[in-house]
Amino acid sequence: SNNFFLLCGPCAIEGEDMALRIAENVVKITDNLKIPYVFKGSFKKANRSRIDSFTGIGNEKALKILRKVSETFDVPTVTDIHEASDAAMAAEYVDVLQIPAFLVRQTDLVVAAANTGKVVNLKKGQFMSPEAMKHAVQKVKDAGNEQAWITDRGTMFGYQDMIVDFRGIPTMRQYAPTVLDVTHSLQQPNQSIGVTGGRPDMIETIARAGIVNNVDGLFIETHFDPANAKSDGANMLHLDNLEGLLSNLVAIRKTVNSL
C-alpha cells in the first residue's frame, strides 16, 4: 500500500488478556487503514529509574504471550532486549529485536541481535546525533545481517525535557529504514519523583511532522487505560484515540506520496 508501518502496543506485557485486547483493537484499525502492523511489548523492563518500578511478569511468560499475539492475529512482533544472552531467547518468539536507546552503543548486544538473523531495530540514544547511527547500523551489517532499522525516540534537551530533531529523519533514512517513536519522544525524564513524565497532548503534532517527512514507520505505545498502565503511563496514547490519529496520518502520507 506504500504506507508507513506501525510498531504499536503497550509498554510492558502485563498479562495475556491485556495484550490480546490491545492487539485485537490495533489489528482492526490497521487492517482497515492498510497499515502494516508489528505488535510491540516489552518482556522485561530493565532500565527503570527506581528499583520499585514494575519490571515485568517473568521473561518466558511474557515472551509466550508475544507469540500468542502473533499466532492469534497473524502479525509480527517486536520486543526489546537488554543483554547479549537475551537475543537468542527472544528470537525464538519474536520477529524484530529492539536495542534500547541507552544500550545502542553496546557492541556485544547489537552483534548478538544481528546474529539471530531477525530484524534489528536500533533506537537512537538520547545522547547521540543522527549521524552517529550510521556506525550502529554498520555493526549489524558487519555481522552479516542487512535488516537494520533505526528508531528515533527524541534527544536530550536539558535535564527534564526531550526534543525531536526532524533533520534527523532524512539523515538516518540514508542508513536504514527509520521509525519515529512518537510516545517516548514526548517523555520528560529526570522528574523529581523518579518517574518519567510526558506530553501526550503533543502526540499528533510529532507524528504528523514525521509522516510528512517520509518516516518509514511509527512507534506508538498505547493502552486502554494509560493511567493504570504499569509503566510509561504519562506519555502513552489512549487506545480510543489511535484510529483518529492514524486516519489523519494516512491521508497526509497519501498526499506526500503523490508529490
Add this chain to the structure above:
Amino acid sequence: SNNFFLLCGPCAIEGEDMALRIAENVVKITDNLKIPYVFKGSFKKANRSRIDSFTGIGNEKALKILRKVSETFDVPTVTDIHEASDAAMAAEYVDVLQIPAFLVRQTDLVVAAANTGKVVNLKKGQFMSPEAMKHAVQKVKDAGNEQAWITDRGTMFGYQDMIVDFRGIPTMRQYAPTVLDVTHSLQQPNQSIGVTGGRPDMIETIARAGIVNNVDGLFIETHFDPANAKSDGANMLHLDNLEGLLSNLVAIRKTVNSL
C-alpha cells in the same frame, strides 16, 4: 483561500533592482498558488557577529525601496527594527514591524512597535521557551494593539546548532498567529570564522513539519544568488527552488484542512 501566508524576500535590501527582481518572482509564484504574500527585507543589519559584516545601504534608502516594492506589486511589506526610535520611522514605509529574536525581551522596543498600530511580528528568542512568548504578546496587547504575530526561528541546541521544537507551534498559536521562520531555524551559529553557517538542504523538511501542524505563516529568506548575498547566504533558499517547495506545501495544507 484558507492557505498559509508567506513572509519572503532577501535577508537585507541590497538595492532596488534586486528587491524588485525577487519580489516580482515571488509575487508570480504566490499569486499562482493563492498564498497571501508579505515582502520581507531588512533596512539595516544591526546584529552581525563581526563588525566588518554588511550592515546596509542606508536606512531611508532601504525603506523607500520597501515602499516601492509594495506599490509596484500591491503587496504588504515587513521589516525588522532595532531601537524604539526605529518604530515610527519604519512604520511610515511598511505594514509589519518585526522584533528580532535577540530583542524580543526589550519592552521599550516592543511597546514602540505596538504603538504604531502596525502588525507586530515577535520573533521567539533562541533562548526562550514557547510558553514565554505569551508575555511578549501581552506587551503588545497591553499597548492597545491586537495585531501580534509570533515567529519561531529555532532554539539554541549546544553552541553551534539550532533545533526547531514543533511542540511550540500549537503552544504559541494559543497566544497569536504563529509563523515558522524556516531559513533562520537552520542556522548554525558561533562558527569559528564569525559568520553563521546553515543547513539549507533541510528547508523542505522543516517547512513541511510546520505546515502539517497548522502554522499560520512561513518565513523564508530567498535570493537569486545566495552565494553572493550580502548576509545569511549560508541558509537561504535559492529563488529557483521556491515554487517547487511552495507547491508541495500547498498540497499538504489542503489535505490538513480537509481532516
Add this chain to the structure above:
Amino acid sequence: SNNFFLLCGPCAIEGEDMALRIAENVVKITDNLKIPYVFKGSFKKANRSRIDSFTGIGNEKALKILRKVSETFDVPTVTDIHEASDAAMAAEYVDVLQIPAFLVRQTDLVVAAANTGKVVNLKKGQFMSPEAMKHAVQKVKDAGNEQAWITDRGTMFGYQDMIVDFRGIPTMRQYAPTVLDVTHSLQQPNQSIGVTGGRPDMIETIARAGIVNNVDGLFIETHFDPANAKSDGANMLHLDNLEGLLSNLVAIRKTVNSL
C-alpha cells in the same frame, strides 16, 4: 593586591537609601579584603519578561544615585545600557558601561558604548559560545577603545535552566579580562509565571570554580532583603552572606596565585 575585582550591588537602583546602604556595606567588606570594588546598579530594567515587572525609578534619578554612591565612597560604578542613545548619557555618571547579554550582538550599541571611552563590559549572550565573544571584543577595539571586559552569565541549558561552562574562562581570557556573573548564571528562566527563578544555594559553588580558574572579576547581585527586591530576588545573594563568601574566595585565590 593581585586579587580579583568585584562588581557588586543591587539589581536595580530602587532609591538612594538602599543604594547607599548596600554600597557602604560592600565597601567595608572589600576594603578589608583588599578587593577592588565597582558598585553595580541598573538605572532601568528594559528587558523584563512581563510588562508589569518593575522597570525603574526614572533614568536621571537613578544615574544621579550612582554618581552619589561613587562620590560618597570613592568607588567606580557600572550600569547597563539598552540603546545607543543611552551610552553618552550614562557615561556622564558611571565608569563602566555594561552591554546586556541579549544585546551584545547589537553593533550600534557596542560601538556607542566604546565611543564614550569608558570601560565596556560585554555580557556573553546565553546563546553564544565563549569563542564568539572574540568578535564582540573586536568591535570595541575597532572603535579605538582598548578597555573591553567580558562577563559570563551562564548559557542556555534547556528552556528552564542555565549552566556555566568553565572551559569558557580560559578561552575568553585570551580576548579580554573576564568576569563571572555568579548570580545571573544561577537563574532559571522561562518559568511559567513569567518571573525568573534561581538557585542562590549554588552561589559559592560557582564562584569558587571561577576564582580557582583565574577569573579576573566576579559579578554578584546582593540586597539586604532579596525577598523584597524589585527584581531578580530569586537568585541574589543576601548581603549578610557576602563577607563569608568573599573571605573564602580570597583565600582560594591567594593559593592559586602561589602555584
Add this chain to the structure above:
Amino acid sequence: SNNFFLLCGPCAIEGEDMALRIAENVVKITDNLKIPYVFKGSFKKANRSRIDSFTGIGNEKALKILRKVSETFDVPTVTDIHEASDAAMAAEYVDVLQIPAFLVRQTDLVVAAANTGKVVNLKKGQFMSPEAMKHAVQKVKDAGNEQAWITDRGTMFGYQDMIVDFRGIPTMRQYAPTVLDVTHSLQQPNQSIGVTGGRPDMIETIARAGIVNNVDGLFIETHFDPANAKSDGANMLHLDNLEGLLSNLVAIRKTVNSL
C-alpha cells in the same frame, strides 16, 4: 590525609607492561602527595562507536593484569562491567566495580554489582540530572550494599559537546561520595569519523573546579603515549603532566579544607 582520592590509569588494559609502567608512575606521584590511589583499567571496551575500534585483549587476561598491578604496588583497582554476568567475575580481581554511564539505568547490572559486596562506582548518565542519581544509589543500598560512589563524566550539550554542571557536585554528595571524571567530561562525541574527540587542554580547569568544591575523588585517564593509546587518546592526560596537575590540586584542597 583528608585529601581527595584518585582513580587513574589507562582507558583500556592494553597489556601487562603498559599497565605496570603507568601504575608505577602514578603510585610514586600519589605516595608523595598523600593521595589515596585506585588503579583504573578497563578489561573490555564494550561500547565503542565503531565496530572496528579496539575492544580489548581478552577478559581474563586483562583482569589478571589488574590483579598483578594490585599485588605489585599494593593499591586497590577499579574496572567497569557491562553485563550482570561480568559482576561476579570481575569482583574476583578488583576492589571497585564501575557501572558505565550508558548502563547506569540497567537495574540488573547495578544489583549484580551491589551483590558482590564491592564498592559500586555509578557513572552519571550523560542524559541524567544529578538529582536522578539518587535513585541509582538507592538501588545499590536496597541490595544491602552501602558502598556506592557516584562519578560525574559530563552532560550532553548539543550533539558534539559535553559540559560539566558543577551544581551537581554538592547535589550528588548528598547521596554518596562523588568523583569527578575529568578526562571523559572533556570528550566531544558524535564526531563525523566515529571516534570521540576531546579537549585535554581543559583538564586542569575542570579538575580545579571540582577540587575547590569538595569533590571526594578525581578520575583521570592517563597514558605515557596518548596519541598511540588504543582508546580515548583524544582526551587523556599525558602521564608527564600528572604530577604538576596533582600538586596544584593538593594545594588547593588544603586551602579549602582550612576554610
